[in-house]
Amino acid sequence: MTTMIQVENVAKTFTLHNQGGARLPVFDNVNFHVEAGEALVLAGASGAGKSSLLRILYGNYRPTSGTIHVTHAGRPVDIVAAVPRTVLDIRRRTLGFVSQFLRVIPRVSTLDIVRDPLLARGATPETATERAKAMLARLNLPERLWNLAPATFSGGEQQRVNIARSFVDPSAIMLIDEPTASLDAANRDVVVELIAEARAAGSAIVGIFHDEAVREKVATRYLDITAFRKA
Amino acid sequence: MTLHVAPAALDLEPAPLLSVANVSRFYGERIGCADVSFDLWPGEVLGIVGESGSGKSTLLRCLAGIDKPDAGEVLFRGGSEPLDIYSVSEQERRRLMRTAWGIVHQNPRDGLRMDVTAGGNVGERLMDRGDRHYGEIRERALDWLQRVEIAGSRIDDRPRQFSGGMQQRLQIARVLVSEPRLVFMDEPTGGLDVSVQARLLDLLRVLVRDLGLAAIIVTHDLAVARLLTDRLMVMKDGKVVEQGLTDQVLDDPHHAYTQLLTSAVLSV
Numbered sequence: 116m117t118t119m120i121q122v123e124n125v126a127k128t129f130t131l132h133n134q135g136g137a138r139l140p141v142f143d144n145v146n147f148h149v150e151a152g153e154a155l156v157l158a159g160a161s162g163a164g165k166s167s168l169l170r171i172l173y174g175n176y177r178p179t180s181g182t183i184h185v186t187h188a189g190r191p192v193d194i195v196a197a198v199p200r201t202v203l204d205i206r207r208r209t210l211g212f213v214s215q216f217l218r219v220i221p222r223v224s225t226l227d228i229v230r231d232p233l234l235a236r237g238a239t240p241e242t243a244t245e246r247a248k249a250m251l252a253r254l255n256l257p258e259r260l261w262n263l264a265p266a267t268f269s270g271g272e273q274q275r276v277n278i279a280r281s282f283v284d285p286s287a288i289m290l291i292d293e294p295t296a297s298l299d300a301a302n303r304d305v306v307v308e309l310i311a312e313a314r315a316a317g318s319a320i321v322g323i324f325h326d327e328a329v330r331e332k333v334a335t336r337y338l339d340i341t342a343f344r345k346a
Numbered sequence: 347m348t349l350h351v352a353p354a355a356l357d358l359e360p361a362p363l364l365s366v367a368n369v370s371r372f373y374g375e376r377i378g379c380a381d382v383s384f385d386l387w388p389g390e391v392l393g394i395v396g397e398s399g400s401g402k403s404t405l406l407r408c409l410a411g412i413d414k415p416d417a418g419e420v421l422f423r424g425g426s427e428p429l430d431i432y433s434v435s436e437q438e439r440r441r442l443m444r445t446a447w448g449i450v451h452q453n454p455r456d457g458l459r460m461d462v463t464a465g466g467n468v469g470e471r472l473m474d475r476g477d478r479h480y481g482e483i484r485e486r487a488l489d490w491l492q493r494v495e496i497a498g499s500r501i502d503d504r505p506r507q508f509s510g511g512m513q514q515r516l517q518i519a520r521v522l523v524s525e526p527r528l529v530f531m532d533e534p535t536g537g538l539d540v541s542v543q544a545r546l547l548d549l550l551r552v553l554v555r556d557l558g559l560a561a562i563i564v565t566h567d568l569a570v571a572r573l574l575t576d577r578l579m580v581m582k583d584g585k586v587v588e589q590g591l592t593d594q595v596l597d598d599p600h601h602a603y604t605q606l607l608t609s610a611v612l613s614v
Contacts, residue, residue: 222548
């Protein structure tokens with residue numbers, strides 16, 4: 116087994132300077148690890164800090180203390196201490212984040228959005244286009260939408276574009292926040308399959324899934340983060 | 347896990363393109379910018395954000411060699427030898443600004459020659475660089491006009507006949523045609539309509555990525571910073587109060603002033 120994520124003594128407190136310096140402790144003393152091929156599902160009530168923890172793993176939120184080593188290019192790197200361009204390189208090559216929402220960039224077509232991660236990792240334009248099309252088809256996104264920018268798509272369509280982009284070339288580590296929130300049953304099943312395939316190919320998965328059926332199918336292990344709540 | 351490797355071991359490039367150390371500029375008693383230090387690596391896009399009067403434009407003018415700071419050093423590693431941009435001769439600095447650097451001004455009138463044709467504006471940078479073949483210069487100018495989405499049929503028109511958005515795109519073509527390593531941009535989308543901004547932003551995003559440019563972009567618009575930059579520096583009263591990866595600074599701001607800035611916008 117290869118350890119892909121090693122979290123040690125992580126704590127997070129938000130300080131709101133413009134609201135009287137209010138301090139919002141989220142958790143402390145977080146310790147866990149994730150191996151390649153595992154799907155760790157974060158559990159805990161709404162507001163327990165599941166999304167915050169996922170964002171910390173991605174290097175998006177900065178923990179107040181602690182270290183998070185991710186295995187990048189065969190070596191453990193502390194994403195908390197890494198300089199910006201190292202974090203960006205880790206994200207480009209190792210660490211993917213699948214959010215609930217697609218950040219729409221004006222004028223960029225659906226196909227280009229999905230092709231982009233493949234091109235960034237050095238695939239030829241032909242291969243990238245072929246794989247992007249196959250993924251969009253698999254997620255049942257009508258072909259007439261492929262050359263349009265997704266700004267005007269429905270929530271479910273945008274979410275499928277986002278999922279296609281994330282799974283067209285699964286990262287070694289995938290952080291997944293509620294990917295099925297606005298999908299119908301058929302597409303939810305496709306997402307469950309995609310996650311299983313990524314895991315079989317060796318990806319380490321950390322995810323949040325409110326849908327219990329999806330959660331049961333995806334999880335190989337649960338982590339209840341309520342245990343890390345600050346007293 | 348026992349083998350912990352420092353992030354520096356993963357450096358992708360041997361040296362920063364630009365090293366800025368303790369740059370300060372004063373206007374009498376008043377601070378323009380104070381004690382600014384950072385490294386910029388090839389291909390990296392740095393945003394400088396802050397309100398008007400925060401010192402971000404003063405800093406940009408110093409970094410770009412337009413103004414000389416009262417203290418500090420800027421080393422540029424674009425050629426074989428690192429170049430201290432304030433100690434080289436005026437002539438050398440001008441040559442650098444015309445070839446290895448590009449400056450995109452907020453007002454296109456400051457960066458364009460309004461009485462010269464669009465093709466001439468783009469071609470001039472190539473001639474500065476030493477190109478002499480008229481046919482090739484015109485061909486490259488035409489290619490660049492099209493890359494910034496200006497119809498080739500407008501090549502002999504003068505910039506004053508262009509809309510504000512077109513003038514800005516022409517200025518960008520003029521700057522990028524000489525293939526600079528480093529580009530400075532001061533509020534590149536300021537003064538443009540929102541729809542025109544979106545087009546320009548998308549164009550800049552694609553060009554910066556495809557050309558592997560390093561860039562320093564001053565903006566007060568956090569959405570622009572989010573879309574175009576890798577890293578952010580937040581300035582207040584001439585000082586850098588917070589810096590880091592762009593999404594970290596915008597999504598989890600630590601300094602009181604950054605929290606104020608990010609909470610003051612509707613959605614970024």
